[in-house]
Amino acid sequence: MQYAAPKSTAEAARMLADAKGVARVLAGGTDLLVQMKSGLIEPDLVVDIKAIDGMRTITQEAGGYRIGAAVSGAELGEHAGVRALWPGVVEALELVGSTQIQGRCTLAGNLCNASPAADSVPAMVAAEATVRVIGPDGARDCPVQAIPTGPGKTSLARGEFVASIHLPARPAHASDAYLRFIPRTEMDIAVCSAGVSLVLDRNGTCQTARVALGAVAATVLLVKDAAAALVGTKLDNAALDALASAASAAATPIDDKRGTVAFRKEVAGVLARRAAVIAQQRAGSEKGADT
Amino acid sequence: MSKIHVNTSINGDTTEFLCEADEPLLNVLRDHLHLTGSKEGCGTGDCGACSVTMNGRLVCSCLVLGAEAEGAEITTIEGMADGETLHPLQRKFLEHAALQCGICTPGILVAAKALLERDPDPSETEIRYWLAGNLCRCTGYDKIISAVMDAAAEMRGG
Amino acid sequence: MVRVAVWGSLRTATDGAAEVEVEAATFKQVLDALARDYPGLAPQIERGVSLAIDGVIYKESWFTPVRADSEVVLLPLMAGG
Amino acid sequence: MALDEHQPREFKVVGTRPLRPDGIDKVTGRALYGADMTAPGMLVGRVLRSPHPHARIKSIDTSAAKKINGVKAVITGADFPEVRKGEARNVLENCIAFDKALFEGHGVAAVAATSAAAAKAALRSIRVDYEILPHVTEIADAMKPDAPVVHQGFVEENVPAGHSENVITFAEYGHGDLEAGFAKADRIVERSFRTAATHQGYIEPHACLASMGPDGKADLWCCTQGHYAARAFCAAALGMQESQLRVTASEIGGGFGGKTTVFIEPIALMLSKKAGRPVKIVMTREEVFKASGPTVSSESDIKIGMTKDGRITAASAQLRYQGGAFPNFTIHMGSQSAFAAYDLAAVRSRGLNVLTNRPKQAAYRAPGAPMAIYAVESVVDELCQHFGLDPLEVRLMNAARKGTKSSYGPTFDDIGLIATLNAAKAHPHYSAPLGPDQGRGVSCGFWFNFGGDTSVSLNINFDGTVSVVEGNPDIGGSRASISMMAAEELGIPYDRVRTVVADTNSIGHNEVTDGSRVTFAVGLATIKAALAAKKEMCARAAKMWGIDEDAVVWEDGCAKPAGANAGDHDPMPLARIARKSPSTGGPIAGHHEVNADGAGVSFGVHLCDTEVDPETGATKVVRYTVFQDAGKAVHPDYVEGQMQGGAVQGIGWALNEEYIYGPDGRLQNPGFLDYRVPVASDLPRIDTQILEIPNPGHPYGVRGVGETSIVPPLAAITNAVSRAIGTRMSQLPMSPPRLLAAIRGKAS
Numbered sequence A: 001m002q003y004a005a006p007k008s009t010a011e012a013a014r015m016l017a018d019a020k021g022v023a024r025v026l027a028g029g030t031d032l033l034v035q036m037k038s039g040l041i042e043p044d045l046v047v048d049i050k051a052i053d054g055m056r057t058i059t060q061e062a063g064g065y066r067i068g069a070a071v072s073g074a075e076l077g078e079h080a081g082v083r084a085l086w087p088g089v090v091e092a093l094e095l096v097g098s099t100q101i102q103g104r105c106t107l108a109g110n111l112c113n114a115s116p117a118a119d120s121v122p123a124m125v126a127a128e129a130t131v132r133v134i135g136p137d138g139a140r141d142c143p144v145q146a147i148p149t150g151p152g153k154t155s156l157a158r159g160e161f162v163a164s165i166h167l168p169a170r171p172a173h174a175s176d177a178y179l180r181f182i183p184r185t186e187m188d189i190a191v192c193s194a195g196v197s198l199v200l201d202r203n204g205t206c207q208t209a210r211v212a213l214g215a216v217a218a219t220v221l222l223v224k225d226a227a228a229a230l231v232g233t234k235l236d237n238a239a240l241d242a243l244a245s246a247a248s249a250a251a252t253p254i255d256d257k258r259g260t261v262a263f264r265k266e267v268a269g270v271l272a273r274r275a276a277v278i279a280q281q282r283a284g285s286e287k288g289a290d291t
Numbered sequence B: 001m002s003k004i005h006v007n008t009s010i011n012g013d014t015t016e017f018l019c020e021a022d023e024p025l026l027n028v029l030r031d032h033l034h035l036t037g038s039k040e041g042c043g044t045g046d047c048g049a050c051s052v053t054m055n056g057r058l059v060c061s062c063l064v065l066g067a068e069a070e071g072a073e074i075t076t077i078e079g080m081a082d083g084e085t086l087h088p089l090q091r092k093f094l095e096h097a098a099l100q101c102g103i104c105t106p107g108i109l110v111a112a113k114a115l116l117e118r119d120p121d122p123s124e125t126e127i128r129y130w131l132a133g134n135l136c137r138c139t140g141y142d143k144i145i146s147a148v149m150d151a152a153a154e155m156r157g158g
Numbered sequence C: 001m002v003r004v005a006v007w008g009s010l011r012t013a014t015d016g017a018a019e020v021e022v023e024a025a026t027f028k029q030v031l032d033a034l035a036r037d038y039p040g041l042a043p044q045i046e047r048g049v050s051l052a053i054d055g056v057i058y059k060e061s062w063f064t065p066v067r068a069d070s071e072v073v074l075l076p077l078m079a080g081g
Numbered sequence D: 001m002a003l004d005e006h007q008p009r010e011f012k013v014v015g016t017r018p019l020r021p022d023g024i025d026k027v028t029g030r031a032l033y034g035a036d037m038t039a040p041g042m043l044v045g046r047v048l049r050s051p052h053p054h055a056r057i058k059s060i061d062t063s064a065a066k067k068i069n070g071v072k073a074v075i076t077g078a079d080f081p082e083v084r085k086g087e088a089r090n091v092l093e094n095c096i097a098f099d100k101a102l103f104e105g106h107g108v109a110a111v112a113a114t115s116a117a118a119a120k121a122a123l124r125s126i127r128v129d130y131e132i133l134p135h136v137t138e139i140a141d142a143m144k145p146d147a148p149v150v151h152q153g154f155v156e157e158n159v160p161a162g163h164s165e166n167v168i169t170f171a172e173y174g175h176g177d178l179e180a181g182f183a184k185a186d187r188i189v190e191r192s193f194r195t196a197a198t199h200q201g202y203i204e205p206h207a208c209l210a211s212m213g214p215d216g217k218a219d220l221w222c223c224t225q226g227h228y229a230a231r232a233f234c235a236a237a238l239g240m241q242e243s244q245l246r247v248t249a250s251e252i253g254g255g256f257g258g259k260t261t262v263f264i265e266p267i268a269l270m271l272s273k274k275a276g277r278p279v280k281i282v283m284t285r286e287e288v289f290k291a292s293g294p295t296v297s298s299e300s301d302i303k304i305g306m307t308k309d310g311r312i313t314a315a316s317a318q319l320r321y322q323g324g325a326f327p328n329f330t331i332h333m334g335s336q337s338a339f340a341a342y343d344l345a346a347v348r349s350r351g352l353n354v355l356t357n358r359p360k361q362a363a364y365r366a367p368g369a370p371m372a373i374y375a376v377e378s379v380v381d382e383l384c385q386h387f388g389l390d391p392l393e394v395r396l397m398n399a400a401r402k403g404t405k406s407s408y409g410p411t412f413d414d415i416g417l418i419a420t421l422n423a424a425k426a427h428p429h430y431s432a433p434l435g436p437d438q439g440r441g442v443s444c445g446f447w448f449n450f451g452g453d454t455s456v457s458l459n460i461n462f463d464g465t466v467s468v469v470e471g472n473p474d475i476g477g478s479r480a481s482i483s484m485m486a487a488e489e490l491g492i493p494y495d496r497v498r499t500v501v502a503d504t505n506s507i508g509h510n511e512v513t514d515g516s517r518v519t520f521a522v523g524l525a526t527i528k529a530a531l532a533a534k535k536e537m538c539a540r541a542a543k544m545w546g547i548d549e550d551a552v553v554w555e556d557g558c559a560k561p562a563g564a565n566a567g568d569h570d571p572m573p574l575a576r577i578a579r580k581s582p583s584t585g586g587p588i589a590g591h592h593e594v595n596a597d598g599a600g601v602s603f604g605v606h607l608c609d610t611e612v613d614p615e616t617g618a619t620k621v622v623r624y625t626v627f628q629d630a631g632k633a634v635h636p637d638y639v640e641g642q643m644q645g646g647a648v649q650g651i652g653w654a655l656n657e658e659y660i661y662g663p664d665g666r667l668q669n670p671g672f673l674d675y676r677v678p679v680a681s682d683l684p685r686i687d688t689q690i691l692e693i694p695n696p697g698h699p700y701g702v703r704g705v706g707e708t709s710i711v712p713p714l715a716a717i718t719n720a721v722s723r724a725i726g727t728r729m730s731q732l733p734m735s736p737p738r739l740l741a742a743i744r745g746k747a748s
Helices: A008-018 A033-040 A073-077 A080-085 A085-095 A107-112 A120-126 A224-230 A237-250 A263-283 B023-033 B087-097 B105-118 B125-132 B142-153 C009-012 C026-037 C039-047 D023-028 D064-065 D087-093 D116-125 D139-143 D178-183 D227-238 D264-275 D283-289 D330-337 D369-387 D393-399 D417-426 D480-488 D519-545 D573-578 D635-654 D713-726 D738-748
Strands: A002-004 A024-025 A045-048 A058-061 A062-068 A131-134 A138-143 A148-150 A161-167 A174-181 A192-198 A208-216 B004-010 B013-019 B051-054 B058-062 B073-075 C002-005 C021-022 C047-054 C058-060 C072-076 D043-049 D055-061 D071-076 D107-113 D127-132 D167-175 D187-195 D208-214 D218-222 D244-247 D280-281 D297-306 D312-322 D347-354 D439-445 D452-460 D465-470 D499-500 D552-555 D560-562 D588-596 D602-612 D619-629 D686-691
Touching: A008 A024, A008 A045, A008 A161, A008 D619, A024 A033, A024 A174, A045 A192, A058 A080, A062 A080, A062 D347, A073 A085, A080 A085, A085 A107, A085 A120, A085 A263, A107 A161, A120 A174, A120 A192, A120 A208, A148 C039, A174 A263, A174 D283, A192 A263, A208 A224, A208 A237, A224 A237, A224 A263, A224 B073, A224 D139, A237 A263, A263 D738, B013 B023, B023 B051, B051 B105, B058 B105, B073 D167, B087 B142, B087 D023, B105 B125, B105 B142, B105 D023, B105 D480, B125 B142, B142 C047, B142 D635, C002 C026, C009 C039, C009 D167, C009 D347, C009 D588, C026 C039, C026 C047, C058 D713, C072 D588, D043 D116, D043 D283, D064 D116, D071 D116, D071 D218, D087 D227, D107 D116, D107 D264, D107 D635, D116 D480, D139 D297, D139 D312, D139 D347, D139 D480, D167 D330, D178 D297, D178 D312, D187 D369, D208 D264, D208 D297, D218 D227, D218 D264, D227 D244, D227 D264, D264 D280, D264 D393, D297 D369, D312 D330, D312 D369, D330 D369, D369 D713, D393 D417, D417 D573, D417 D619, D417 D686, D417 D713, D439 D713, D452 D573, D465 D480, D465 D519, D480 D499, D480 D519, D519 D552, D519 D573, D519 D588, D602 D635, D602 D713, D619 D635, D635 D686, D635 D713
Parallel strands: A002 A045, A024 A045, B004 B073, C002 C072, D043 D280, D218 D244, D312 D347, D465 D499, D619 D686
Antiparallel strands: A058 A062, A062 A161, A131 A138, A131 A161, A174 A192, A192 A208, B004 B013, B051 B058, B051 B073, C002 C021, C047 C058, C047 C072, D043 D107, D055 D127, D071 D107, D167 D347, D187 D297, D208 D218, D208 D280, D297 D312, D439 D602, D452 D465, D452 D588, D552 D560, D602 D619
């Protein structure tokens, strides 16, 4: 195996494109090194992107934030601006692994590892985050949900890698939340999860909503029916029941060592409902420009 | 396959080593530098026994490549005591009988020190969550929590 | 004579008797007599047994005395974790 | 031997809480564990493991591996001399397959090379021709008459007919007339239970360093609970004389029974022999899960009858355990201990042990007892709940006590169960109010405790300090406890004593550190060794005073004249006798070698409160209190540590830990990610209350304490959860999907 730490995105893309055999990008390494240890992959080239400008920074852009691909969970959690704007995305990444893992894991890595159970992905999908992909032919932007295409598979072409993630601006009275179910209190992979992003009006009526579920399908599910159940309501019990039912109905999970189909379907609804209530509280307590 | 030459700082000492490209920092510490205080309980980031800090961040050294240590500042359990003076956490672990077999102890001490440097007055719940990535199979964690809380109080001057 | 209690799954070797009487004054003599008088017990004695004598479990202590009024219970070899 | 009867006394050192002697090394990272040892010229050893749960090995071609640069030795099972039979053979075959791979992860070949990369390449180049055989991993499947036969030749003579050849052991205990007993009951509950196999989960993987010369002498350094047992197994495997193999126990990073045998050590020795260089093998965590020794999984059917005022009239249990592809006697201990906490007129437990294509079980803290007592304590609780009776009152009414004929045969002497139950009843925890969705559970626990072969030497150094040499790896602070007992007996301060764990060739035989035996048995031998040293010191003082040896007694660390004709001499402290010893006859030492009996059983009672999320089935343990009879607690911190650590292992067993096999017979969760041991944030404080009912069989009244604490949590949590959700749970672990299904099942 070769290790390289290029100084520019172009150099990184060229290395990845020219690599003979298996090439992998290293940001936090919390998935990559585990897969190497278990023998699941044996890369011929590992490209460490942390020495590239911009990979470890968070910058304001278009009312939102651009988050470098190597920004760790701990760094993201310490950023007051992102935390205030997209608390659900921040809490989702913070749920990944231990304090030690937080010192290294990244949004981009969590996305590109393409696990159906990745914690930050449903939250990013709910947030309508976009990614900037760098490849041999330059940069392109796309929605986060376009990256994972199935367990362990991404839409990234040879030589391409995710350089940053953009969390957009959003109006007043809006917020998000993410919840997952794990058997312990820490250290587990999500059995199922839900990210909810809401925009309320000044009276607390839901204007728009996005509900994304994790670990209940091969990729994150954006559940339009669940979101529709909230729009035009003040998230009364009937609306929340409808949300939960729609979420459960949309889930198409599998039985495995971490959970059963019945459990995942039911609890996906429970989590969507609970996350919606948290997002609503956050949105309602937010001091908007027009209040 | 040629090895990679790495310049780094370990416990404040300038250190050079050669490692394979795919070699984790933990193996470098243990096998090349003979700093065997960091332990391998799993090699997959699930147990925390290999905890070190890298540029001030708590990490699992099994999930860091040795090559990534270039230019970094690493601290390990071997750097915790000051000569013959133990760190208050080390002392409190002894006084509270917070270790039995002791295999997890280096990782837990490194992790707890990182916590107290960030938050000198953590609650019991905060300590438990901060240390959730450090498995201990002997103690049931009870005396570890007591020791960390007591050390924090002492370090605050309480 | 010493009365020795035999655990249930060995009673195929004692014609169903829960207790048997043997001539013995020590741990070792109890085992030897059991193996001699009840040959069906020999394989288990070979695999390993203990004796509880008056409530105390003895492991391979050949010369531990056994009195006629002792409570003697045959037990398999045991180990802990 | 005569029993060493307990004598009431005032303690000066025993019962205090001094710092442990190995503490500084462990908090600074200096302590050397199994993987920390190196030797010049050392090679990396690795084991090739079967991917199949059951396969005949038709051939193994190692020729390519031998040609790889850096590879110094390649071995298979065929390289070992023909080992006789019995456990030594089973242990070796479990390390490395002979003709069949018996479980996924079974070693089939091994290499030693100059680098990890060369070793890995060598493993890859070995070609094993497997004939895949049908496998069986579950108890019920393995018992069926037409089940694939896992391993032939182990069926014991008294196993009832009608099962497959995998059913190898039949155990039955009990007494009284069950039919008559059940006839007197106002209610009989019959319920079946299942528990998953769990792993000890020690954080340190197995590791060893072996060095063998062409003269056949060898050294082995390993993390083990018993280096004498390791020596015996390895010497048998390699056809060596035990005297030629010196085994040194490293610091041990947890064992809990799992390091009472060997898994890699004979392989490392054989590789070293072939390569002529030292070889180190360190297991990966995946290897630990797949190829070391988890505990048994179990099925059980329990039937208990009770009168409406809470008297148990009869009780029976049918237990079925599987512990992998080799025999074990865990089923006996489960069958014996199932009803040990009760004074019953009619009781019977029957057990069957079943072979499966899983790793050979190893001991795990009170082996066999937790799964049996779990089932019994669950049914007792169900009966209490049915009649609206207080679960502690019912246990007090039926509790075993001095004079009870135990369910496994012997009559109990002084035991602490009633005191422990009363302590639980009086504790504020028991009367504290419960919140919504919360339930409170109670369970008793029991373990036999053992003694066994033990050797101790105690040397009086010329400077008046004392060196104790013992041979049991220190797994829970025993060096401190042994030093404390030596100091107590000699009447000197704790800090003048240092206890070391010697290698196999430096002191006589010692049984494995297991069965909660060390503080009891090594303590006993240490006290006897100290007595011998005191006798000699009195003799030396007598010589110096010119009086008769019998006129000198030992008190408060000094020789003192006693009796009418002893004369008037100032007490002579140990330090002075020691300093003068070269002039009075030479070095002074005491030693004692014994097969210690009279360990004294131990009982515990656990109280726990749990809260179940009715929408997800997630269980939170909100309060937990452990009560245990420890006999005299030598170092109370370490006794508490055993009580807390065992409780938390039991909590993990109850809620989340399990070996999960797929239909392909492969373990699906061989890592700490999905084999979920409790983490710090899962737990509340584990409160403890030590009861000190002296063990009549130890001079200080010491009982073993290490194992009992893992027994009660399984049922305590089950009972708390069952009460919280309003339906009885009967399978472990109570994972959230199972719990949620039970909650939904109750509603429908």
